[in-house]
Amino acid sequence: MAPSLPTIQPGDVANAEKARAGGSFDAGEAVEHHGALFDYLLRLGDDSLILGQRLTEWCGHAPALEIDLSLANIGLDLIGQASLFLNLAGEVEGKGRDGDRLAFHRDVLAFRNCLLVEQPNGDFAQTIARQFLFSTMQLSLFERLTGSSDHRIAEIAAKAVKEVRYHAELASDWVVRLGDGTEESRRRMVDGLDWFWRFVDEMFQSDEIEQSLTRAGIAVDRAELRQGFDATVGNVLRDATLPLPEYPRALTGGRIGHHGEHLGHLLATMQYLPRTYPDAVW
Amino acid sequence: MVSEVLDDAVADRIMAVLATVPDPEIPAVSVTDLGIVRGVRCDPPVVTITPTYTGCPATLVIEASVRAALDEAGFADVGIKTVLSPPWTTDWISDEGREKLRAYGIAPPPKGAGSRSLRADSPAECPRCGSLHTQEVSRFGSTPCKALWRCLDCQEPFDRFKCH
Incomplete structure (x- = not known):
């Protein structure tokens, strides 16, 4: 039942160019983009869903009550985004699957999240490093997606971007606080950034699916977001008196379903109840 | 007609x-x-x-x-x-609603701040004693819409409705 990776039809590019030139996008062309759009919405939704699920693992375990509240609230915002994107993905797919179905009844190979978000929480500094890198990227992505030619995506982005700004600010404040803090907090922050740095490149990669949607004005060229991201990260690390991490070899593959072992474990926890009791309702 | x-x-x-x-x-x-x-x-x-x-x-x-x-x-x-659009903003909370929030012990969000950021740059006004000598304790509070603050004059903690 897992959706397979959609292939780009030969007509897609020409249609996309036509739509772009005409500044509009009619239903016939939209049908051509169906598979690509479905996949793109899974990517957007799965990033939020998986990171949201990871953050809920902190609930009741965070170093202080205020941090517990912060991480749980960010997780909640992300799960809210996931719900909007995945419901829309189900609508676009048109096979009767809603957001819950896509979240709880899909197997690991069908998930399209980037590798960064599925990584275990580690210590608090690692969680902050991951959040900082992700929210900084997501903020610039959503700012641009508010101009998407697909008004449904634009509406979700406009709704969520205000919350993401808050996440990015919280995470960067903590990077500074830990980096410019005690010897131990600094060491942990450096370690956290070093570890997650290898997952940064993947967040800015794009493929034929996203390029065709970008030409149609639906998606955003992720590569264009990189410069702003590097500038923001550089500024925050300077405030935190931290060095830029060395560039390790980047790890990629999440967008085409090549995940690490951690995602399977996360899904086992997240999907256990609805899969064991498929008829359960709140 | x-x-x-x-x-x-x-x-x-x-x-x-x-x-x-x-x-x-x-x-x-x-x-x-x-x-x-x-x-x-x-x-x-x-x-x-x-x-x-x-x-x-x-x-x-x-x-x-x-x-x-x-x-x-x-x-x-x-x-x-x-509907999602236009996205909800705290600017849509009525004046009456703001008064009710204050009376309930929640500092209402400043008007006109919603469009830019969830964070207000100005200090919150303590809903108990009216002091502006206040401090943010936690950017997230008991619900998604609130942040935790404390008053440095009357020493009471209070919730502030985030600007959104």
């Missing part, structure tokens, strides 16, 4: 019903005070509501409460439609 007048009267009655529906997490204010109700259309009869925060668990409860209140008041045929 007659039907339009009737429709207006019906819309007013529906809004009056909705004004009695409390927010599930801040029961001191109603869903109309918070600007969650975006409008009433009469043909076909539909109430338009918008979520405050994307992941706010109260959203489902609010819809259920609005449904129950409409049914109870004899408006079972009035539908409910959820």
Whole structure:
């Protein structure tokens, strides 16, 4: 039942160019983009869903009550985004699957999240490093997606971007606080950034699916977001008196379903109840 | 003309019903005070509501409460439609709603700040003693819409409604 990776039809590019030139996008062309759009919405939704699920693992375990509240609230915002994107993905797919179905009844190979978000929480500094890198990227992505030619995506982005700004600010404040803090907090922050740095490149990669949607004005060229991201990260690390991490070899593959072992474990926890009791309702 | 007048009267009655529906997490204010109700259309009869925060668990409860209140008041045929756009902002909280929040012990968000950021640059006014000598304790509070603050004069902790 897992959706397979959609292939780009030969007509897609020409249609996309036509739509772009005409500044509009009619239903016939939209049908051509169906598979690509479905996949793109899974990517957007799965990033939020998986990171949201990871953050809920902190609930009741965070170093202080205020941090517990912060991480749980960010997780909640992300799960809210996931719900909007995945419901829309189900609508676009048109096979009767809603957001819950896509979240709880899909197997690991069908998930399209980037590798960064599925990584275990580690210590608090690692969680902050991951959040900082992700929210900084997501903020610039959503700012641009508010101009998407697909008004449904634009509406979700406009709704969520205000919350993401808050996440990015919280995470960067903590990077500074830990980096410019005690010897131990600094060491942990450096370690956290070093570890997650290898997952940064993947967040800015794009493929034929996203390029065709970008030409149609639906998606955003992720590569264009990189410069702003590097500038923001550089500024925050300077405030935190931290060095830029060395560039390790980047790890990629999440967008085409090549995940690490951690995602399977996360899904086992997240999907256990609805899969064991498929008829359960709140 | 007659039907339009009737429709207006019906819309007013529906809004009056909705004004009695409390927010599930801040029961001191109603869903109309918070600007969650975006409008009433009469043909076909539909109430338009918008979520405050994307992941706010109260959203489902609010819809259920609005449904129950409409049914109870004899408006079972009035539908409910959820819209995302334009996105909700704290600027839509009515003046009356702001007063109710303050009386309840929650510092209301400054007006006009919603468009830019969730964070207000100005200090919150302590809802108990009115002092501006206050400090943010935690950027996230007990619900998605609130941050934790404390008053440095009267020493009381309080919630501040985030600018959104």
